[in-house]
Amino acid sequence: MSAYREDGRTVVLIPDRMSAAEEKRWVERMLDRLDARESRQIRGDDELAARACELSRKYLGGRAKPRSVRWVTNQNTRWGSCTPSEGTIRLSHRLQGMPEYVVDYVLLHELAHLLEPDHGSRFWALLEAYPRTERARGYLEGVVAARLPAQRESH
Numbered sequence: 518m519s520a521y522r523e524d525g526r527t528v529v530l531i532p533d534r535m536s537a538a539e540e541k542r543w544v545e546r547m548l549d550r551l552d553a554r555e556s557r558q559i560r561g562d563d564e565l566a567a568r569a570c571e572l573s574r575k576y577l578g579g580r581a582k583p584r585s586v587r588w589v590t591n592q593n594t595r596w597g598s599c600t601p602s603e604g605t606i607r608l609s610h611r612l613q614g615m616p617e618y619v620v621d622y623v624l625l626h627e628l629a630h631l632l633e634p635d636h637g638s639r640f641w642a643l644l645e646a647y648p649r650t651e652r653a654r655g656y657l658e659g660v661v662a663a664r665l666p667a668q669r670e671s672h
């Protein structure tokens with residue numbers, strides 16, 4: 518299986534024995550990989566802070582104003598964290614190399630926590646403007662599932 522871009526089109530090659538459901542799942546996965554390869558890598562803290570400003574302006578009317586936004590390497594169970602009282606946001610370095618829309622989602626999620634600390638309906642209403650919330654959540658769930666130890670087959 519492979520995916521590439523050619524003359525402005527995206528070509529995904531998959532075996533023809535797949536069911537429509539499998540095909541859909543694989544096409545999405547290949548497109549995610551392609552996205553990740555091409556993603557404008559946000560590596561530095563300055564870039565991350567600039568991105569946070571952009572997302573706040575675009576989706577939260579500029580109301581979320583973090584005091585500091587940083588990448589951290591010591592966060593292994595969460596993708597991001599936010600301390601609203603201090604206005605600080607931390608993103609796990611494990612997000613680096615993932616598709617840009619996934620990094621954006623986590624960043625926007627933490628920005629929204631500056632305005633709504635809890636995961637209540639008002640919190641999710643803030644994220645409604647971001648069109649890829651569901652897809653990004655699905656992507657991250659897939660990453661977590663892939664990392665779980667494989668179940669042993671019983672005979």
Ligand SMILES: [Zn+2]
Nearest residue numbers: 626627630636
């Ligand atoms: Zn949250």
